[in-house]
Amino acid sequence: MGKINTGKYTKHTYGQVRMENVFKRTLVAIAIVMIIIVVGIFLTLIVKSMPSIQSLGLKYLWGKTWDPINNVYGALPFLLGTLLTSFLALIISIPFSFAIAVYLGEYNPRGWLSNFLKNAVELIAAVPSVIYGFWALLVLVPIVQKMENSWNAHKFGEYKKVDTQYNTFSVNDKKLALDTDYFPLSYSGTSTLEGTIIPDNSTLPDSVKQGQMWMLDLKPMLEANKNKPSYNINDAITKIANDDFDKGAGGLILYNTSGIADNLQFNRKDTTTQLVVPVVYVKDDAYKKYFTAATDNSGSLQASVTTVDPYNILPYGIGIFTASLILSIMIIPYAASLGREMIKMVPSPLKEGAYALGATRYEVIRSVILPYTKSGLFAGILLSLGRALGETMAVTMVIGNTSHMPTSLFSPGNTMASVIANEFNEASHDLYWSALVELGLALFLVTVIINMIGKRIIKRFTNE
Amino acid sequence: MSKPKVGIQYRLGKSRLFQGTIFVLAFVVTLPLMAIIAYIFKEGITKINWDFITKIPKPVGESGGGIANALVGTIIIVLLATIIAVPFGILCGIYLSENRRGRLSYWSRLCVDVLQGVPSIVIGIVMYFWLVKPTGGFSAWSGSIALAVMMLPIIIRSTEETLKLLPDTLKEAGLALGLPYHKVILRIIVPCGFSGIISGVMLSVARIAGETAPLLFTALGNMYLNTNIRRPTETLPHLIYYYASSPDENWHNLAWGASLILLFTVLLLNIITKITTRRWNIQL
Numbered sequence: 092m093g094k095i096n097t098g099k100y101t102k103h104t105y106g107q108v109r110m111e112n113v114f115k116r117t118l119v120a121i122a123i124v125m126i127i128i129v130v131g132i133f134l135t136l137i138v139k140s141m142p143s144i145q146s147l148g149l150k151y152l153w154g155k156t157w158d159p160i161n162n163v164y165g166a167l168p169f170l171l172g173t174l175l176t177s178f179l180a181l182i183i184s185i186p187f188s189f190a191i192a193v194y195l196g197e198y199n200p201r202g203w204l205s206n207f208l209k210n211a212v213e214l215i216a217a218v219p220s221v222i223y224g225f226w227a228l229l230v231l232v233p234i235v236q237k238m239e240n241s242w243n244a245h246k247f248g249e250y251k252k253v254d255t256q257y258n259t260f261s262v263n264d265k266k267l268a269l270d271t272d273y274f275p276l277s278y279s280g281t282s283t284l285e286g287t288i289i290p291d292n293s294t295l296p297d298s299v300k301q302g303q304m305w306m307l308d309l310k311p312m313l314e315a316n317k318n319k320p321s322y323n324i325n326d327a328i329t330k331i332a333n334d335d336f337d338k339g340a341g342g343l344i345l346y347n348t349s350g351i352a353d354n355l356q357f358n359r360k361d362t363t364t365q366l367v368v369p370v371v372y373v374k375d376d377a378y379k380k381y382f383t384a385a386t387d388n389s390g391s392l393q394a395s396v397t398t399v400d401p402y403n404i405l406p407y408g409i410g411i412f413t414a415s416l417i418l419s420i421m422i423i424p425y426a427a428s429l430g431r432e433m434i435k436m437v438p439s440p441l442k443e444g445a446y447a448l449g450a451t452r453y454e455v456i457r458s459v460i461l462p463y464t465k466s467g468l469f470a471g472i473l474l475s476l477g478r479a480l481g482e483t484m485a486v487t488m489v490i491g492n493t494s495h496m497p498t499s500l501f502s503p504g505n506t507m508a509s510v511i512a513n514e515f516n517e518a519s520h521d522l523y524w525s526a527l528v529e530l531g532l533a534l535f536l537v538t539v540i541i542n543m544i545g546k547r548i549i550k551r552f553t554n555e
Numbered sequence: 556m557s558k559p560k561v562g563i564q565y566r567l568g569k570s571r572l573f574q575g576t577i578f579v580l581a582f583v584v585t586l587p588l589m590a591i592i593a594y595i596f597k598e599g600i601t602k603i604n605w606d607f608i609t610k611i612p613k614p615v616g617e618s619g620g621g622i623a624n625a626l627v628g629t630i631i632i633v634l635l636a637t638i639i640a641v642p643f644g645i646l647c648g649i650y651l652s653e654n655r656r657g658r659l660s661y662w663s664r665l666c667v668d669v670l671q672g673v674p675s676i677v678i679g680i681v682m683y684f685w686l687v688k689p690t691g692g693f694s695a696w697s698g699s700i701a702l703a704v705m706m707l708p709i710i711i712r713s714t715e716e717t718l719k720l721l722p723d724t725l726k727e728a729g730l731a732l733g734l735p736y737h738k739v740i741l742r743i744i745v746p747c748g749f750s751g752i753i754s755g756v757m758l759s760v761a762r763i764a765g766e767t768a769p770l771l772f773t774a775l776g777n778m779y780l781n782t783n784i785r786r787p788t789e790t791l792p793h794l795i796y797y798y799a800s801s802p803d804e805n806w807h808n809l810a811w812g813a814s815l816i817l818l819f820t821v822l823l824l825n826i827i828t829k830i831t832t833r834r835w836n837i838q839l
Contacts (some may be wrong), residue, residue, distance in 0.1 A: 107735040110735060111735045114736060114737035114740070115737075118646055119659065121646045121650060122647060122651070122654075122663040123663075125647050125663045128670070129666035132670075132677070135681045136677070136680070139680075139684055187584050190584075191584060193577050198577065207585075208581060208585065212584065213829070214822060214825060215584070217762075218588070218765075218821070219764070219766070219767075219817060220765065220768075221799075222595065223591070224796070225795055225799040226594060229799075229807075230590070230594060451567055451569070451570035452570045453566075453573040477672055480674070481673075481674025481677070483676040483768040484767045484768055484792075484796060488800060508676045512676055512768060512771055516775075527680075528680060531677045534674055534676070535673060535677045538673065538674055539672055539673065542668070542669070543668070543669070543672075
């Protein structure tokens with residue numbers, strides 16, 4: 092061969108070597124980028140939740156109130172909601188996933204029937220979460236509702252509580268705080284009203300007073316009936332409210348300047364018939380703060396009020412139990428397919444030995460297969476749990492989304508994931524945001540740890 | 556066995572009872588799946604017509620309209636996510652299968668495992684801070700990147716597992732012929748494992764096509780047809796979530812039709828994947 096050829100050959104080889112190096116470096120770079128992505132996710136969560144970690148500290152974790160309007164953040168309702176839904180779902184799903192694992196791993200590993208079951212289980216994992224949620228909302232919820240009704244799971248008024256999510260009251264665009272400044276009475280109607288605040292006894296013409304917010308001082312009533320122990324202020328108020336409504340009041344604000352204790356409170360056990368108009372009680376301090384300018388007829392105060400009786404608007408059937416039900420279906424495949432693999436890996440000599448000793452099939456499963464696959468089955472359950480903890484959409488759609496502490500398995504609630512899905516885009520200030528991100532951080536850590544433990548167990552099991 | 560008095564008939568009976576219980580419990584699980592598919596099919600099939608796939612949703616109260624915006628949006632976002640995730644995922648899978656030991660591959664593999672377990676809503680939050688907040692608005696491309704991150708673990712794992720199955724002699728033969736490393740990998744190894752890799756890609760597409768949570772904070776949603784990837788874009792799962800939670804009957808109808816299309820696309824992708832993976836026996 093001549094010189095030219097050799098030269099070409101060398102040049103060619105250098106090019107190839109360079110390409111080879113570029114290729115190898117690209118592979119290394121991509122492996123590094125993979126690490127950067129995951130570490131970056133972790134760091135971003137930590138950095139963005141720092142304001143909340145610093146200012147709220149550990150009390151964030153067991154604070155019971157989540158009230159972004161007043162900048163109070165306690166994550167306990169969501170932690171509890173997540174734990175309740177996940178573990179309830181796990182308990183429901185375990186018998187089924189165990190049955191599938193045993194059936195496909197031991198009883199019937201081959202054949203069209205087991206193929207059908209295997210594919211069906213895989214499709215359960217494939218159905219998008221939002222479709223489970225939609226189906227649950229329109230099919231499962233009414234079923235649970237019927238169930239709850241027949242069990243009488245709710246006592247009347249169980250959910251009658253004032254809730255900042257549904258009740259708002261502002262005067263001249265200044266928001267009053269629920270409970271500390273005002274509260275709607277338990278028989279207040281479910282409605283929204285915007286109007287001028289006018290004293291109840293105002294001499295303005297009816298045409299002006301129609302449909303506006305009327306204001307009533309309880310002082311004369313209380314003073315007149317001071318010494319009557321049988322006097323029921325609630326009866327008197329309902330009567331006045333009904334009268335005022337007949338006269339055209341759009342809503343009623345009550346206040347008390349007499350200094351006599353009126354003992355009015357939001358009574359959730361109250362069974363008085365609902366009124367049509369909103370009736371709110373303004374506490375004395377708040378009255379002085381927001382209303383003193385309005386005692387004349389000038390109409391200088393504009394009120395905007397929404398009172399809702401949650402008992403009327405929260406549909407039955409949604410809540411932690413329904414969320415757990417739909418979740419339990421969704422997580423079955425994870426424990427089932429892993430369990431199947433584990434059971435298949437049990438060495439046949441072990442099983443055959445037991446059969447040779449005269450064991451029945453059940454006895455082989457109980458005394459040979461179960462002890463052998465114990466840790467593997469546990470790992471499958473852990474993977475299912477990891478799935479359940481992070482599942483968002485289906486749960487968000489059926490859990491009811493309230494920030495209150497769940498009172499029973501049937502009460503509406505929120506999980507960590509669902510509260511993020513609901514409120515992240517609406518978070519109006521930094522602390523609120525970072526409190527939500529902290530929930531995400533907690534979710535990240537918990538699911539990663541659970542998954543890692545599960546995978547470690549599987550690895551040890553398969554290496555043995 | 557500890558009680559010798561127990562007769563064989565009793566033990567066999569117990570065994571049969573157990574078998575029966577297992578059989579019933581195992582097959583009961585298929586009922587909700589069939590119920591969901593049947594219900595979605597029944598409700599959805601009547602809603603799908605030409606208008607449904609070519610028009611955009613009507614405002615509340617008006618009947619009719621379609622989900623063209625969500626269909627186009629889903630196609631754009633999923634396609635873009637696939638374009639981003641596939642090269643990255645395959646190359647990372649190649650690295651991991653080529654370097655079974657070593658510190659970098661250990662950590663990289665660990666990160667893939669971690670990423671697989673991260674809840675999708677958390678990915679949504681992080682992508683919001685990485686992509687949406689700095690660029691000042693929700694966009695289709697940020698949604699695509701969020702979905703691409705979710706696709707990565709599946710593509711990487713399937714590529715790695717597929718390539719591990721190939722005999723080393725294949726690579727050695729190529730190298731012995733004087734082929735450079737990258738050509739051995741890209742021209743011999745990858746084409747040999749092609750169907751395994753492709754099925755991993757399809758499976759990952761099937762998984763993320765129905766994802767809603769990461770899109771809530773990235774692509775957001777859009778009432779109108781939008782093909783600009785720098786603007787908020789509607790997707791099928793987001794449309795279902797949004798419309799299912801609304802009380803409007805017409806919107807429910809749109810959600811039913813959208814559910815049917817989404818469900819069947821996802822199931823079809825899964826079934827195709829199953830048929831192609833049968834050869835490779837990949838564990839995902």
